[in-house]
Amino acid sequence: MxxxxxxxxxxxxxxxxxxxxxxxxxxxxxxxxxxxxxxxxxxxxxxxxxxxxxxxxxxxxxxxxxxxxxxxxxxxxxxxxxxxxKKLEMEMLEDHACAPIALQIEGSDRPVTVHSYAEIQRLCCQLDAGQIAGVRASLRQRRRAWKKADERLGYSxxxxxxxxxxxxxxxxxxxxxxxxxxxxxxxxxxxxxxxxxxxxxxxxxxxxxxxxxxxxxxxxxxxxxx
Structure with a gap:
């Protein structure tokens, strides 16, 4: 130039x-x-x-x-x-109840972030039945929190x-x-x-x-x- x-x-x-x-x-x-x-x-x-x-x-x-x-x-x-x-997205993520789930898997140095049931399914071979049930329950709870925050802030x-x-x-x-x-x-x-x-x-x-x-x-x- x-x-x-x-x-x-x-x-x-x-x-x-x-x-x-x-x-x-x-x-x-x-x-x-x-x-x-x-x-x-x-x-x-x-x-x-x-x-x-x-x-x-x-x-x-x-x-x-x-x-x-x-x-x-x-x-x-x-x-x-x-x-x-982007501003609303930051507000949504600042609400920890809406944040993705971080899992510490045995043998992995870093936690794995879970956003969906499909991702949980892919990790089934690395988790026991109790962990899978707990992660699914946490994901349901966080999705409800996300929906409430979305309705309040108008993110969607x-x-x-x-x-x-x-x-x-x-x-x-x-x-x-x-x-x-x-x-x-x-x-x-x-x-x-x-x-x-x-x-x-x-x-x-x-x-x-x-x-x-x-x-x-x-x-x-x-x-x-x-």
Whole structure:
């Protein structure tokens, strides 16, 4: 990646005067690196697509300029849902009554974690009848505790919402991926979606990911010169 990608300088992004359509234009920093590439691209694309979508369009397939805001809104909702689900998951696991069962099996240095009756069945040859009965009773008790905690916290609903948003964002992203772009801004939108989906932390170093990040940065700089 170019030196600018590895720079430690992150200049502030400030709102500038409004253009003739009433949309706030942004001052894009000269220094764009890994930490600010995607946020800068998202803010610029939000402004540009809002400007473009304020104008009437000809009938036909939904253009990239309309698909990107829908996809990005779904992506952000999915990220929030994922964070919320993880928070609830931690709360569920903090309740020791809901935690998996840890068994110390003779001849094993580490305890074996049991989550289901199928796992208990696989361990039958290593446990005696009393141990098996006790583990099954403990598992029933913990499943009841898990159900009560789930009803109280809404964990299953949070999981379902996260999965639904992931599916919607995935479908919208795939539709945008095959949509025909009609401007450099729409090319940047497709590229932004691809990178966010496949390399959100910008850590992939094998080709073509460094080159794709450079391309997105180049497109941002071209938009800045408009």
């Amino acid at each position: 170019a030196d600018s990608e590895d720079s430690r300088t992150v200049p502030a992004i400030t709102l500038r005067k409004r253009n003739s359509n009433g949309f706030a234009t942004e001052k894009i920093p000269h220094q764009i690196d890994r930490r600010n590439l995607l946020p800068i691209a998202a803010r610029l694309l939000s402004t540009r697509t809002a400007e473009a979508n304020s104008q009437p369009r000809a009938p036909g397939p939904t253009p990239v300029r309309e698909l990107w805001p829908k996809w990005y809104a779904l992506y952000q909702q999915h990220m929030r849902a994922c964070k919320f689900r 609903a949070a999981v379902a919402l996260e999965q639904d948003l992931a599916q919607q964002a995935g479908i919208t992203g795939r539709v945008m991926g095959i949509a025909k772009p009609f401007s450099l801004m729409e090319v940047a939108a497709k590229l932004h979606c691809l990178i966010v989906t496949e390399d959100p932390a910008l850590k992939l170093e094998e080709t073509p990911w460094p080159e794709l990040r450079t391309m997105l940065k180049d497109l941002i700089l071209i938009e800045r010169r408009r």
